[in-house]
Amino acid sequence: MRKTIIAGNWKLYKTINEAIELSNGLMRDLFKIDSQGIDIVLCPPFTALSSVSEVILESNIYLGGQDLYWVDEGAFTGEISGKMLKDAGCSFVIIGHSERRQFFGETNETVNKKIKAAIVNSLTPIVCVGELLKEREAGKTFDVLKDHVQNGLTGIDKEDILKIVIAYEPVWAIGTGKTATPVQAQEAHKYIRDLLAKLYGQDIADQIRIQYGGSVKPDNIVELMKQPDLDGALVGGASLQINSFSEIVKKALEVIK
Ligand code: PGA
Helix, strand or coil, X not given: CCCEEEEEECCCCCCHHHHHHHHHHHHHHHCCCCHHHXXXXXXXXXXXXXXXXXXXXXXXXXXXXCCCECCCCXXXXXXXEHXXXXXXXXCEEEECCHHHHHHCCCCHXXXXXXXXXXXXXXXXXXXXXXXXXXXXXXXXXXXXXHHHHHHHCCCCCHHHHCCCEEEEXXXXXXXXXXXXXXXXXXXXXXXXXXXXXXXXXXXHHCXXXXXXXXXXXXXXXXXXXXXXXXXXXXXXXXXXXXXXXXXXXXXXXXXXX
């Protein structure tokens, strides 16, 4: 059985004080839930990691970074390493988000290096894959997913693939209010799982968690979570408010697979 994972990607939002307020509120709302059934992850901006880490210490909520550089230390101005994320209290790290691919030159090659660096530093990578609107309209969705998954995971062996979470995020659904329908999401998730089965065997593919991301809200999480290959969500906008994120977590927990 795959454990559900709901992660909040705060992107370029929240000062330290705002981040403390949000994580305190989430603690109040979520500390009583049965965390056996779910992993909850908060991914604040780098500046707020340590403060949020203190708030959620010894709780059922995990901390994640939004990116990392693949070298542990060195002359790389502006970068943050896996070792530093670990030091700040992180257990997870988002890698290859479409905003990084679009605006900051992230490629499958850099994604691959970052995944390996995360694993070396005992961080669980949340590896984002997904097609642009024009790629979907041109019927290239599966080709893009194959390219992102296969090339992003080059050289990752059977043992390490089990430490990875994949996030399917159709780019046209991110921040647009346009969610993929549950059927579209399931179709993409199933394609990714079948591909993982070809690469690593069915037994391993069945254990890998695949999250959906793109305009996830309290009112669409249940239908999405009912899909057999959908194991959780990577939430952007709706993770910035206590109520909406808590509601997403609680509703996801109701859908028992
Ligand atoms: P959104 O973002 O929920 O605001 O669409 C999702 C993401 O970018 O991970």
